Amino acid sequence: MKKDFSTPTMKDVAKEAGVALGTVSKVVNGLPVGDSYRIRVEAAIQKLNYQVNSYAQGLKANKTYTVALLIPNTIEPFYASLTYYINVALMKKRYRMLLCATDYDPRQEQEYIMMAQQNKVDGIIGLTYNPNLIVDENTPFVAIDRSMGSKIPCVACDNFAGGQLAAEKLADLGCKHVAFLRSGSTLDNEPNKRKAGFETGCLSRGLSYEMKILNDGDPFEEFEHFISEHIHDGRLSFDGIFCVTDRLAYHILSILHRLQIRVPEDVQLIGFDGIRTFGSIDYHCSTIVQPVSDMAEMCVDLLLRENTMAKPPLVCLPVTYAYGGTTLEEKAPANC
Amino acid sequence: MKKDFSTPTMKDVAKEAGVALGTVSKVVNGLPVGDSYRIRVEAAIQKLNYQVNSYAQGLKANKTYTVALLIPNTIEPFYASLTYYINVALMKKRYRMLLCATDYDPRQEQEYIMMAQQNKVDGIIGLTYNPNLIVDENTPFVAIDRSMGSKIPCVACDNFAGGQLAAEKLADLGCKHVAFLRSGSTLDNEPNKRKAGFETGCLSRGLSYEMKILNDGDPFEEFEHFISEHIHDGRLSFDGIFCVTDRLAYHILSILHRLQIRVPEDVQLIGFDGIRTFGSIDYHCSTIVQPVSDMAEMCVDLLLRENTMAKPPLVCLPVTYAYGGTTLEEKAPANC
DNA sequence: TTGTATGCGTTATCAT
DNA sequence: ATGATAACGCATACAA
Secondary structure, eight states, X not given: XXXXXXXXXHHHHHHHHTSOHXXXXXXXXXXXXXXXXXXXXXXXXHHHTOOOOHHHHHHHHTOOOEEEXXXXXXXXXXXXXXXXXXXXXXXXXXXXXXXXXXXXXXXXXXXXXXXXXXXTOXXXXXXXXXXXXXXXXXXXXXXXXXXXXXXXOEEEEOHHHHHHHHHHHHHHTTOXXXXXXXXXXXXXXXXGHHHHHHHHHHHHHTOEEEEEEOOTTSOTHHHHHHHHHTEETTEESOSEEEXXXXXXXXXXXXXXXXXXXXXXXXXXXXXEEOOOTTGGGOOSSEEEEOOHHHHHHHHXXXXXXXXXXXXXXXXXXXXXXXXXXXSOOSSOOOOO | OOOOSSOOOHHHHHHHHTSOHHHHHHHHTTOOOOHHHHHHHHHHHHXXXXXXXXXXXXXXXXXOOEEEEEESOSOSHHHHHHHHHHHHHHHHTTOEEEEEEOTTOHHHHHHXXXXXXXXXXXXXXXXXXXXXXXXXXXXXXXXESSOOOTTSOEEEEOHHHHHHHHHHHHHHTTOSEXXXXXXXXXXXXXXXXXXXXXXHHHHHHTOXXXXXXXXTTOOTHXXXXXXXXXXXXXXXXOSEEEESSHHHHHHHHXXXXXXXXXXXXXXXXXXXXXXXXXGGGOOSSEEEEOOHHHXXXXXXXXXXXXXXXXXXXXXXXXXXXXXXXXXOOSSOOOOO
């Protein structure tokens, strides 16, 4: 019994064109071939609707033009945006992307890494939460937002400068006493530098500040308690807040509304991340903007760079400030 | 010259364990093997850190356990959510996902399809905008939100019922004269049924309505004109609006704010999609909720279903209504 | 220049 | 039950 319904192979093309197998391979790969042969082969390819089998290619060449992306999910705007831009950056270089949504689960992260290795990916880009990931020595790896040792490059925005910038902005906009709010992973990662940057900025501008830091398990309600405690005679005792993410800022905003504190009149609010899901019209809050597209390109560049020696252990990309309605401003930027 | 730094193969394991190649294969695949052999092989696998090569498997078996997802991007909440849940549904069945962000570009869509076919994917799930996609007959395909002929199943939410539900909700909440606003692709797709459903709902409830429909190229500002034109003596001439997406609702909301129209006091607003990126605390507007997770599961089920005959041409999944602050409500649902 | 033969890592069909 | 061998589709070194 012969294969019949299956997709055509090079052998079929060769037979159809009346040439040898190697000749077809050369035509497909753009290697020099006599014109008369080339034409016949191309005609046969058209006729049979032939497409190369990347699996056979990959097996032979030990290269798959495939990269795995490990990311908690694609729903939170920062992850969603990163995923998109990394996909675009890979596509530009004609690489395919294996998406691995890990749900912050260290076990799933490890499982996906093994899957990727079995799939012989040419590299892995990972924003992960497992501190002891086991990843094969000869599978290139680029980490986002977390240092995983000097052999693995880490790409992040300049989180420290971002915190500093937030403090300076609040000072510029007239704040005197501010608060720093943080929740999220206590894992040793780059975004944690936002706090140190903010403190540095406050000190250099003579801003006094307090901090409320929630650890992983803590209930979000604690932020509401914290804010309530700082209301005396209907007035909030600080006039500026820096939230470690836009997500948190969004949450704080709803608390403030509920407590009848006006933003930005009574208190100004700055978040961090700066993703605008619907283009320029869409913002929750003023924010420190991560250069997501640049970070994505950098990840891909570093990952696919041949020269292993030229891979720096940490790359910090510059952040910017963007107005978003929760700070006072000379004037709001034009919409649309 | 021998391979040396490359990853170990079955042959290496066989040599290490002192058994034949076939025996290793059996152990790896869980086929019956003598216990003494099994133990030696497993030890060798451990020692060498062996992992199967899915590319060799795929070549042999003509099955790759890989599915491609074609989606415009992963940034807009509905697409982001769909991507995530499809990834989860695939993972459950131990399938890998090739992410293809197409940017609404018909050419990229076609390119990605060819790439997927060369990659010998076991199937393709696509939310596409190219009406003449060429896709190989023997590559299973499931479409989202767009019918592509009776041979290709289409998965969507019940868009007609959703439009109807929106009209009924507005009627229940006291509206008398409402508006339908729409922008987006004019391509013949399932979401376009929202309009017909809404009209049907209005008629059955005796609601009068007007419509403003923007075509692909039209500037968004037209919505602002439309609304301005319907303000007389500071009052809007309709008391309810149904927007064809949450994205549009969000935009309309900011226009209404600018025009000093209060929501929901002066006019109630219902959108469509219902993605909450930050969990339950996060909403822009009241909305008709698509069952994204169910849609994702359905796509995967249909795609991987062996029995080709059992694939219905169109599957519509039920929608629900969710309060989100832009409609009057008996009381807001408890947060958290 | 074109054709032939071998091997990539695996699975499956054979004998043993 | 285990070991040898062919085949999957392609690329390439080598022979013609």
